[in-house]
Amino acid sequence: HVPAVHWGHTARKVLTSEWIEGEQLAKCDRQTINALISVGVDAFLAQLLDVGFFHSDPHPGNLLVDGSGRLVLIDFGLCAEVDQLDGRALSKAIVHLMQSDVEGLLDDCVALHFLPEDVDREALLVPMRNIFHKGGEALIDMQQTRHVESAGVAARRAQFGAISRDLNQVFFEFPFTVPPYFALITRALIVLEGIAVTGDPDFDLFRAAYPYAARHAAKVFGVGQLASFVGEASKQGHLDLLKAPRPNPREALRRSASGSAAHVL
Template sequence: MGQYQPAQLKRYNPEAIARYYRYRPWLALGRFFQISWSFAKFIFDLKWDEWQNQVEENRGKRATQLRTLLTRLGPTFIKVGQALSTRPDLIRKDFLDELIKLQDQLPPFDNAIAYQIIETDLDRSISEIFSELSPTPVAAASLGQVYRGRLLTGEEVALKVQRPHLRPVITLDLYLMRWAAGWLAPWLPLNLGHDLTLIVDEFGNKLFEEIDYINEGRNAEKFANNFRNDPQVKVPSIYWRFTSNRVLTLEWINGFKLTDTQSIRQAGLDPEAIIRIGVTSGLQQLLEYGFFHADPHPGNLFAMPDGRMAYIDFGMMDQLEESTKESLVDAIVHLVNKDYTDLATDFVNLGFLTPDTNICPIIPALETVLGNAIGQNVGDFNFKTITDQFSELMYEYPFRVPAKFALIIRSLVTQEGIALSLNRNFKIVEVSHPYVARRLLTGESPQLRRRLLNVLFKDGKFQWERLENLIAIARTDENFDVLPTAQMGLQYLLSDEGKFLRRQLVLALTEDDRLHTQEVQRLWLLVKDDIKPDRLLSVAISLLTDLSKEGAAAILPKAASFSFFGDDKSRQ
């Protein structure tokens, strides 16, 4: 590593970066003074407000000053500001509101330099690749700029070119940030919950992933594979022959930014239908695939003329572990059921609270913050409202935001902002809750079936009302069909995996020394309109065909337990 140069580093390596600059302090000195002077002036202005008793009066002014300062310091600090905008545990609310507005739009760099990067990285001239290429970039951001072009083979493409000398700038900034984190961490009154240098390292890893365009291309293909059977979601194809670490060529998407409601309506599209695609696909990313788009801002999401929604820019993605996905489903279910004790436990499982935290005093606080969330308009009570109120809790209780969840929060808040811009009265719960209910009731995996049992049983007792609520909510999802779901439920009951549920259902039907026929009747009334006699017969024949001798043997002893239904009915 003695010959290492910052521009050659493909992955974030804090030790290698530190080793390089430790023996070349003169390279870091100028940047150090530039950053230090900018923040020193900002801190002095904050103190001056205190001395002059003008803190409240100048709150907005100082928040804007911080945003401007980060923009002026360049790409790394713009990304820092965007990351901090999702950290209510680190940033007070007035600064948080301003950082959310942080835009990464910058003036484009020189075309000649961009063309040189393209030709150097792709090892051929522009004319050997493109029959057309826009004379100026169609978009410029903190890390690169985009041109519109056409390949010699006729395909229309977007050409993404990285800013020059980006890696040396980023590595130097990350080195100074990590050095400062080591010195400042003991003095900062922040509820970090762990070493500040770990946060810098997490940020560095994500930033290096984002500036590797080959990695972005792989992300796009993985994302496209997850949604390959979804006719409503479009992902642009990658042209690998014309892609490198600093140049990315992908299919051009013709469409309208999701915030351009006028164009969307003029194209004959329903903005609310587009919102539903965005919310549902966002939930699928988090709860099904675990691979999610962490930067779904309006410039990265398009409504297409054919009604599909297109995702672009796959630089900032993340992967959730299976256990995290399961805990997220748990948290949503407990929120819907207003089980704040279990929800507090979910926060421990997800890493928002340490395992040794006493959750008893936190439960009423969660109820206060989240109690009105269900059924409210997204404009009245939403993720941002919850985030803002949590920022108050952060200073009263030992909450922290795990680095991975900073990206999830960013994704949710951004998507919600888009929903608000399209329809102020859009109810996000009317999309999210039916989706979760449908996922639980269809139970494609053992993990989801366990989640369903956790919902339906509390303290060993079957919760009839919860099953009714789940079915009622799921029926509002147009993709939910009660009959196949009931068929899967019966197949599960007959399986070895369903032994526990068979026993529990018999107990539930006879608990408290009475037959629970009223509850069963309510469930039937809820679903009977969806079940046509011909479909019911078809499913019954299918079930009998699929039922093995072992399955029949397993259920027959239980069937005897249900024989009292006929007697009960005859007695009435």
């Protein structure tokens, strides 16, 4: 739910909206967090990918649960715009990321202005494939040992720390830049993930975002084109890079058709 605006008391520098009584989502019980965090992820993606104008400050105090159990976003004092073409590229990037399609993801990075068009793709593909491979192995280890005592947790942190250092080295060696709006996107996603893991320590943000991104990609590019994204990744063997089970885009579309996300916003 988005609070109604009282336009008669709103000006260029003053936003007056409906008063909401509710409890912070982050302070709710695990069951409530687990039930509503997917709504929050879908709501954020709807703003980001469909509207192109998104709430950029979803800190815990701005995510409430009202008396009827609805998730409410308040305080729209900080918002940002995303170009329509960037929204299309973002949805495709999520699909490519979840399908472990490194070549497709590099194309998306160019489209999103993270990389220049003349970047040496062949030189960049080698370290990126290695990072994806290490990431896949780390995810498998995490799934197999997530119930092991703290020694296992420390080992997993060391694995992901090594991956992070490899990624930082790639960013240093190649001409990556971060568009200004993307820092706000990252901030919003970090907050959502931070709340989510209090309800489910195994929460996977990208897995949660994948169904909406797949539906958006199917709507924008067509189901056939979405299938070709996945088919090309499978044909080139990219689906083996991350061996942990990946979401199925056809299942995401089936869920969309059944109205499972119809309550968003």
